[in-house]
Amino acid sequence: MTDWDLGQLRALAAAADLGTFDAAARALHVTPSAVSQRIKALEQTAGAVLLRRERPVRPTAAGEPLVRLARQLDALTAEATRHLTQDATAPRVTLAVNGDSLTTWVLPALAPLADRVALRIERADQDRTADLLRDGTVMGAVTSQGAAVQGCTVEPLGVMRYRPVAAPAFAARWFGGPWDPGAADAVRPAALAAAPVVVFDADDRLQDRWLRRRRVDPARPPRHLVPASADFAVAVRLGFGWGMLPDQQADDDVRAGRLVRLADDVVDVPLLWQQWSLRTDALDAVAHALRAAAAATLLPPA
Structure with a gap:
């Protein structure tokens, strides 16, 4: 078993957090040379290069x-110190959560x-939150990745269901109107290929998955990028385009007539x-709440 040096770690x-040896030295109250020497010693112990020497490292x-x-x-170490000294300082927990979960159920839970x-x-997108866990940026992640990151445990939470929705006027304009809520599933591929779509960011593939299911090339419709979950829903309500919203976020608007469902499939x-x-x-308290x-x-x- 290797005895890792805490100062070197x-x-x-x-250095990984702050991007340079100089910034790491200031944070640790040592010289940049000392940081470099500690990392080199750690690399000798590990038998591998541990940092890419670029800017940022x-x-x-x-x-x-x-x-x-x-x-x-x-x-x-911080937890043990708090227990021994009866320090009332709040412990820090870092998490990675997809935007829709953050808006709809994670913040109320925490x-x-x-x-x-x-x-x-x-x-971060649910397909990428595990990357932040893998590189040590966060302690826990709500993710769609079932394979456990090395050194981590994994358990299922549940399923978030998304449906294609749009503002009634948008649906009537692009898919035939006046739009009848009973007309769900009446949208045609040709109309979907032309109708604007709202996407969260470059990593958002939900709309693309649904379009492919409808035999529509996702590259064809014009798209609006709105990289905030609440603002994404507002953009759809305002008629920028149609989008996939989770039931937790869309149901009230559908009942109130501010949104209509374009199809019954999910x-x-x-x-x-x-x-x-x-x-x-x-971390255990956070996991229990989630x-x-x-x-x-x-x-x-x-």
Whole structure:
């Protein structure tokens, strides 16, 4: 078993976090030379190059597990210190969550913890949140990736169901009008190929998946990029284009007539919770809150 040096691990994590040896040195209150020497010594112990020496510096594939280990050890050390000294400082938990989950059920789930856990939430597409867990940026992630990241545990949370929706006037203009809510599934491929679509960002593939199911090339319709979940829904309501919205976000607008469903078929996105295997009390509290909220909000796992 390798005995890892905590000071060397901290130097590695600081350089990865801050992007340069100079910034890492300032954060650690040492010289840039000391940071460089510690990282070189760690690389000798690991038998591999751990950082790409570019601007900003970035962990290599061999370095990512050690950056994650450094952050895990810091979290465990901080927790032990708080218990021993009865320090009331709120522990920090870093999470990666997709925008739709963040808007609809994650923030309400975490609200009761806000006075005792300092939360830092990274927003990322559910297909990419596991990448932030893999490189050690976050301690836990709501993700669509079922394969456990090395050093992490994984469990299903439930299924988020998406449906294609649009403003009534938009639906009538592009798909025939006046639009009758009973006309769901009457949209034709030719109309879908021309009608504008709203997408979240370059990683958003939900609309593309539904278009392919309808035998429409996703590259054909004009698209609006609106990279915020709440604003995405507003853009659809305002008639910028049609888009895939989760039931939790669209149902009230559909009932009120502000949105109509374009079809009865759905896109289901399974969501899972992945977190560090090395656990802390604060991370466990966050995981428990997310499990409970998912059970009450999402469809059961398949």
